[in-house]
Amino acid sequence: MKRETLFLKTTIILMGLPVLALCIFAVPGIANFAVELYPxxxxxxxxxxxxxxxxxxxxxxxxxxxxxxxSYIDKSKAFSQFSVTALKKIKYCAIAISSIYVVGMPLFYLIGEKDDAPGVILIGMILIFASFVIAVFAAVLQKLLRNAIEIKTENDLTV
Known part of the structure; x- marks a missing residue:
């Protein structure tokens, strides 16, 4: 199991790198482009x-x-309250991301309208929808994990 979780940990780190690159290189360009459209x-x-x-x-x-x-899975603590808490925080983060982009959607609209590029609005909608799907998925996993922990606790008390 350690090999699989190591692969997933590496993937998580690699997921953060493109977002960091976008923040460093693309976001200032997008902001300058918006100012060019609306001086x-x-x-x-x-x-x-x-x-x-x-x-x-x-x-x-x-x-x-x-x-x-x-890391909890590596330590055989997958069915613990720590995992439920981590999933809960992931759910709240996904909701926050979705909410931030919903609030920022008028900016996507302004840029897409002036540049005559409806794809910009579509990208904003995809970001909102993807974050919302992740939030729902994390909520379902959180509930399943909580139920599994309750069943495990009942079985431990029975035996």
Whole structure:
């Protein structure tokens, strides 16, 4: 099992690298592009920074919680309250990411409308939907894990 969790831990780390690269290289370009589209609204640059960078905070927290969850699996503590807590935090992070992009959707609309690129709005909708799906999935896993822990506790008390 350690080999599989090591692979997943590596994957989690590799998932964080493209987001970091996007934050360093793409977000400033997007913000400057928005200011070029709307020169009279220079504050759009800071709103884009706020939306994009604030969404990365819960993303990295969720990655860290997923990493911790894999560590619990390595330590044979998969069916513990720690795992339920990690899944709960992942669910809240996914909800936060989705909420941040819902609030920032007017920025996607402004850029897509002025640039005549409906794909920008579609990208925003995909980010919202993907985060929401992850939140629902984490909630289902959290509930299943909680039920499994209760069954395990009842069986331990019975035997």
């Amino acid at each position: 009279d609204m220079a504050y759009l640059k800071y709103l884009i920074f706020l939306v994009m960078y604030s969404a990365t905070i819960p993303f990295y927290i969720a990655l860290y919680q997923a990493y911790k969850l894999l």
